Structure formats: structure tokens, C-alpha cells
Amino acid sequence: MTTNAERKRPGRPPGPSDTRERILVGARDLFSRNGFDKTSIRAVAAEAGVDPALVHHYFGTKTQLFAAAIHIPIDPMQVIGPLQQIPVEEIGLTLPSLLLPLWDSEMGKGFIATLRSILAGNDTSLVRSFLQEVVAKEVGSRVDNPPGSGKIRMQFVASQLVGVVMARYILELDPFKSLPVEQIAETIGPNLQHYLTGDLPGLA
Known part of the structure; x- marks a missing residue:
């Protein structure tokens, strides 16, 4: 079920897996372009078209999000x-x-x-x-x-x-x-x- 925190994007079927992947794709792109320090949870959320609270919900802290973005199975x-x-x-x-x-x-x-x-x-x-x-x-x-x-x-x-x-x-x-x-x-x-x-x- 789509949460209130998620903003729907035209042409993209809503759902937890789709939302999570959009966040990861946006995070990888921003981390790669701007570096770790200059990438905020809010910026990742905007890139993925979701509320920042949803990023925290799926991934927790920024370092945990980074670990997920590059497939490291532990919070650094x-x-x-x-x-x-x-x-x-x-x-x-x-x-x-x-x-x-x-x-x-x-x-x-x-x-x-x-x-x-x-x-x-x-x-x-x-x-x-x-x-x-x-x-x-x-x-x-x-x-x-x-x-x-x-x-x-x-x-x-x-x-x-x-x-x-x-x-x-x-x-x-x-x-x-x-x-x-x-x-x-x-x-x-x-x-x-x-x-x-x-x-x-x-x-x-």
C-alpha cells in the first residue's frame, strides 16, 4: 500500500519495492555526483520523488543509505x-x-x-x-x-x-x-x- 509520505510519479506503478529502488537509484546518482558530505537525505528524497521520512523509514541514517547504495551489508x-x-x-x-x-x-x-x-x-x-x-x-x-x-x-x-x-x-x-x-x-x-x-x- 502506498503511504501518505510517497508522492506518486506518472507512469510508475507505486509500491514498496519500486519506492525503495527509486531511492537507491537517486542516492547512487547524488553520492556519485556530489560526494557524501554534500548529499542530504532531503536531496535524495527529492530526487526519488518521496518524502524524506520515507528515506529514513527504509534506510535509517545517511551512512546506512550509503551502505545500501553500494551494496555494503553493514553500516560503516x-x-x-x-x-x-x-x-x-x-x-x-x-x-x-x-x-x-x-x-x-x-x-x-x-x-x-x-x-x-x-x-x-x-x-x-x-x-x-x-x-x-x-x-x-x-x-x-x-x-x-x-x-x-x-x-x-x-x-x-x-x-x-x-x-x-x-x-x-x-x-x-x-x-x-x-x-x-x-x-x-x-x-x-x-x-x-x-x-x-x-x-x-x-x-x-
Whole structure:
């Protein structure tokens, strides 16, 4: 049944599945064109021809909407949120300890499938804007020393983690693909921590 919050569009049969898909299509387009920060729930609703309350009804927060738009099966803030409570000097080890069990899980298969799709296509703007506007803001702001270095520090971290994903889940290099999570986390953790808080060439 069509709710009062939905505005009917000529030629489009109303219904929950149709409405949800219109919201997702509008969200993908706006996130891709304008980035995460400059895309509002209200703008997505206008693009889809629905009331903003309906967007919240189907998807919750903006990060949850983004996750649905690029087919990530978990709200990214469930990972980023706990990091805000971790001392800065422990983030390097904590980050892979959080991410690897998630990527190894059944839920993580959706993330890997999304990454494969992104690598096979040409549009990386959605993920790039999310990494730069959400992850860099939430975590990078804590390691922004000297001022202005937080963004590049987070990009160094991302390069290491993307390498792990490629080797373990995309290329499935043996025996790396079978190593225990703890072993990988303990091995790359010091590198990640150095990227986050250590002295880096060119940063002064």
C-alpha cells in the first residue's frame, strides 16, 4: 500500500519495492555526483520523488543509505564508531582486528562482491568520496599531526588495507588467504600505526 509520505510519479506503478529502488537509484546518482558530505537525505528524497521520512523509514541514517547504495551489508559506522573510543596509539592494531573478522564472515562476502564490481567497472567516485569524507573525517581528524596530514595518513592506511583485501580475497594468494586474523593484524598493525602517528617523509 502506498503511504501518505510517497508522492506518486506518472507512469510508475507505486509500491514498496519500486519506492525503495527509486531511492537507491537517486542516492547512487547524488553520492556519485556530489560526494557524501554534500548529499542530504532531503536531496535524495527529492530526487526519488518521496518524502524524506520515507528515506529514513527504509534506510535509517545517511551512512546506512550509503551502505545500501553500494551494496555494503553493514553500516560503516558500526566499524568506525568503536574506533572513536580507542586510544590513538592503539588504532593501528585495532583496525585490522575489527575489519578482518568482518571480511572473513558471511556478511563480508557482500563487501568483497561489491569490491569486485567496482574493480571491474570504472566508477570509483562513490567509495572514494566515502573514504575521504567519512573515514578521513572520523578517524583522520584524530591523527592530524602536523595539521593537514590526517588525510594522507588515512590514505596510507587505506593502501595497506586494500592490499590485504586484494591478496586475501580477490587474488586468494596461498598461504596468505588462510593465515589467522590475529597473525595478519599483528603483522600489519605496526605499519598502520606508523602511518597514523609516526614521522612520514614530506610531513613536517
